[in-house]
Amino acid sequence: MDKDQNILIVLGLIGGSYARALTKQGYRVYAIDCSPSSIEFALKNKIVAGGAVEPTKELVGSADLLIFALYPHTFIAWIERYQDMIKPHALLTDVTGVKGCVVYRVQEMLRDDLEFISAHPMAGRERSGVENSDESVFRGANYIITPTSKNTPSAIERCRELGKVLGFEKISQLSPEEHDEAIAFLSQLTHCIAVSLMTSNDNPNLQFYTGDSFRDLTRIAKINDEMWSELFVLNKDALLREMNAFEREFERLKKAVEEGDKEEMRRMMKKSTERRTLFDK
Amino acid sequence: MDKDQNILIVLGLIGGSYARALTKQGYRVYAIDCSPSSIEFALKNKIVAGGAVEPTKELVGSADLLIFALYPHTFIAWIERYQDMIKPHALLTDVTGVKGCVVYRVQEMLRDDLEFISAHPMAGRERSGVENSDESVFRGANYIITPTSKNTPSAIERCRELGKVLGFEKISQLSPEEHDEAIAFLSQLTHCIAVSLMTSNDNPNLQFYTGDSFRDLTRIAKINDEMWSELFVLNKDALLREMNAFEREFERLKKAVEEGDKEEMRRMMKKSTERRTLFDK
Numbered sequence: 053m054d055k056d057q058n059i060l061i062v063l064g065l066i067g068g069s070y071a072r073a074l075t076k077q078g079y080r081v082y083a084i085d086c087s088p089s090s091i092e093f094a095l096k097n098k099i100v101a102g103g104a105v106e107p108t109k110e111l112v113g114s115a116d117l118l119i120f121a122l123y124p125h126t127f128i129a130w131i132e133r134y135q136d137m138i139k140p141h142a143l144l145t146d147v148t149g150v151k152g153c154v155v156y157r158v159q160e161m162l163r164d165d166l167e168f169i170s171a172h173p174m175a176g177r178e179r180s181g182v183e184n185s186d187e188s189v190f191r192g193a194n195y196i197i198t199p200t201s202k203n204t205p206s207a208i209e210r211c212r213e214l215g216k217v218l219g220f221e222k223i224s225q226l227s228p229e230e231h232d233e234a235i236a237f238l239s240q241l242t243h244c245i246a247v248s249l250m251t252s253n254d255n256p257n258l259q260f261y262t263g264d265s266f267r268d269l270t271r272i273a274k275i276n277d278e279m280w281s282e283l284f285v286l287n288k289d290a291l292l293r294e295m296n297a298f299e300r301e302f303e304r305l306k307k308a309v310e311e312g313d314k315e316e317m318r319r320m321m322k323k324s325t326e327r328r329t330l331f332d333k
Numbered sequence: 334m335d336k337d338q339n340i341l342i343v344l345g346l347i348g349g350s351y352a353r354a355l356t357k358q359g360y361r362v363y364a365i366d367c368s369p370s371s372i373e374f375a376l377k378n379k380i381v382a383g384g385a386v387e388p389t390k391e392l393v394g395s396a397d398l399l400i401f402a403l404y405p406h407t408f409i410a411w412i413e414r415y416q417d418m419i420k421p422h423a424l425l426t427d428v429t430g431v432k433g434c435v436v437y438r439v440q441e442m443l444r445d446d447l448e449f450i451s452a453h454p455m456a457g458r459e460r461s462g463v464e465n466s467d468e469s470v471f472r473g474a475n476y477i478i479t480p481t482s483k484n485t486p487s488a489i490e491r492c493r494e495l496g497k498v499l500g501f502e503k504i505s506q507l508s509p510e511e512h513d514e515a516i517a518f519l520s521q522l523t524h525c526i527a528v529s530l531m532t533s534n535d536n537p538n539l540q541f542y543t544g545d546s547f548r549d550l551t552r553i554a555k556i557n558d559e560m561w562s563e564l565f566v567l568n569k570d571a572l573l574r575e576m577n578a579f580e581r582e583f584e585r586l587k588k589a590v591e592e593g594d595k596e597e598m599r600r601m602m603k604k605s606t607e608r609r610t611l612f613d614k
Contacts, residue, residue, distance in 0.1 A: 174542065174543060174544035174545075175544060175545075176544055176545075176546070193544065193545075194541055194542055194543060194544065196542055222541050224538075224541050224542060226542070231542075234536065234539060234542045235542070237533075237534050237536075237539070238539060238542060238543045238544065238546075238547045239543075239544060239546060239547065241530070242530070242546050242547050242550045243546065244583065244586055244587075244590075245526055245530065245550065245583070246546075246550065246605065247586060247601055247602055247605040248579060248582040248583040248585075248586050248601070249522070249523070249526065249579055249582075250604070250605035250608050250609050251582050251601050251604050251605050251608070252518075252575075252578045252579045252581070252582040253518050253575070253578065255515065255518075256611075257505075258515060258518070258519060258611075258612075259611045259612045260475055260503050260505050261455065261475055261477055261505060261507070261512075261515045261516070261519060262455060262475060262519045262520075262612060263455035263456060263457055263474065263475065263519065263520060264456075264457075264474075265457070265519075265520060265523050265524065265527075265552070265553045266519045266520065266523050266612070267612055267614070268549045268550070268552055268553070269523045269526065269527065269549070269550050269553070270605075270609050270612065271546070271549055271609075272546045272549070272550070273605040273606065273608070273609040274605075274606045274609045274610065275602045275605065275606055277598070277599040277602035277603055277606070278599070280598075280602060281595040281598040281599050281602065282595070284590050284598060285590070285593050285595060288590055288591070288593065291590055292587065292590060292591060294533075294534070295583070295587050295590070297533045297534065298529060298530055298533045299580070299583070299587075300533070301529040301530075301532050301533040302525065302526070302529040302576070302580070304529075305525055305528060305529050306525075306573065306576050306580075309525075309565050309566070309569055309572055309573060309576070310569075310573060312566050312569065314562040314563070314566060317558070317561075317562040317565060318558040318559070318562050320528055320529070320532050321528055321556045321558035321561060321562065322558055323531070323532050324527065324528040324529075324531035324532050324551075324554040324555075324556065325554065325555045325556055325558070327531050327532070327554070328531050328551050328552075328554040328555045329555065330537075330539075330540045331539075331540045331543060331547070331548055331551065333548070
């Protein structure tokens with residue numbers, strides 16, 4: 053990826069880790085974040101070369117690559133309001149967790165001389181903010197690019213390069229719809245499960261009796277409720293399909309427990325063991 | 334805990350880690366394991382001072398403390414068959430994952446001059462066998478003692494000391510029934526969830542799109558089907574209660590997603606975030 057370009061990251065959430073990784077690799081990175089202390093922190097720690105708490109003509113207009121790390125509705129509102137400032141022929145990308153309801157809309161509203169190629173870094177953490185950012189979260193992680201018919205091969209290639217430079221291990225390409233289906237299962241359903249598990253028992257001493265399996269399973273039950281409730285609603289149909297599919301399997305296992313049917317339990321456990329092996333890092 | 338005693342561990346599963354921890358602390362540890370290669374490995378790596386592939390009068394008869402790391406039915410069968418070999422006034426303990434159906438039965442069938450005090454180390458791992466054992470798994474972990482009216486204060490105290498010597502952080506005392514209820518939720522339900530999640534989607538490429546939340550949640554989907562199907566059946570009533578309670582919360586969240594009710598979602602997420610904080614190590 054060309055180092056003679058200006059990269060602007062509209063911060064929040066995972067943007068700080070992007071900034072760290074790109075700065076470390078020798079890129080000129082600028083940032084916008086509505087929090088003055090975040091910008092101050094990023095400048096002081098040399099995570100970015102410059103930054104501001106709101107979009108300025110100078111900052112936005114000089115960027116060749118713009119990376120948006122915002123909630124879906126904030127991202128769309130940003131484009132609506134500020135896209136006139138963007139330099140002609142700049143490339144835009146994002147980190148948004150749902151694609152179908154974002155990608156087409158942004159591509160449609162975008163000026164003709166700009167291109168938006170959407171991507172999803174699968175490297176979320178419970179803590180957010182540039183102060184907690186850490187570029188090592190990308191190591192060994194997955195990166196999904198979700199191009200549409202409006203995207204050019206060169207933009208897809210630049211997005212792929214960005215994923216490589218950030219340090220992702222596996223870079224895949226899915227349609228926005230395929231992405232939303234996979235993410236409904238892999239990410240949203242898991243958060244639904246962790247939250248429901250955590251709220252289903254009020255015994256105040258359980259932390260003294262637990263093992264690590266419960267801790268691992270509920271790590272994501274500490275959840276950014278503003279972001280995730282938005283993501284759930286925006287991907288409602290796919291999420292409900294996956295919730296129902298999970299419930300069917302859970303019911304199957306429950307029936308086996310009720311009937312003391314060890315054969316059926318062991319059949320499911322063998323299948324889960326075999327399938328889980330695919331996910332080992 | 335008195336170092337002038339012989340400790341016999343009937344191996345399998347977590348027994349290897351017990352042996353490592355106790356040997357390191359200067360105790361004389363002997364082991365029985367039906368696998369010759371496990372005994373050979375334990376002797377060669379000085380994890381135990383001696384061992385055999387089956388109970389011998391010499392090994393069993395000289396132990397002051399016997400620790401059983403066996404499946405519930407194997408443990409009960411062992412006591413039935415070999416308890417005559419045990420030295421008078423020896424103390425017996427175990428690591429069994431269910432208590433109600435084991436503790437009373439073993440205490441009832443045991444010779445009058447022996448005492449069995451049951452305990453559960455909350456430090457399971459996906460891999461088993463003495464070759465994979467590791468005493469560091471006990472660090473920061475929970476240990477639950479489940480005494481009954483048949484237990485003496487001195488046996489409870491010795492069991493508590495054993496937990497301390499092994500390196501457990503928090504040692505609790507529960508009745509067998511309280512234990513089974515807590516474990517149905519904390520351990521068995523989590524395994525049910527991980528297995529059901531893993532079997533509910535057959536897309537063969539998901540490992541290239543996933544993030545760590547799915548990996549963490551399904552770590553325990555690689556499961557010892559023989560042991561866990563037995564544990565599920567032995568704790569059926571408590572497990573079914575917890576499965577139903579979880580389903581109710583999951584349904585509540587599903588309804589909120591269906592109705593786009595962000596307030597209800599966020600209420601549950603805030604509760605789960607707050608409750609999960611209690612479990613941070």
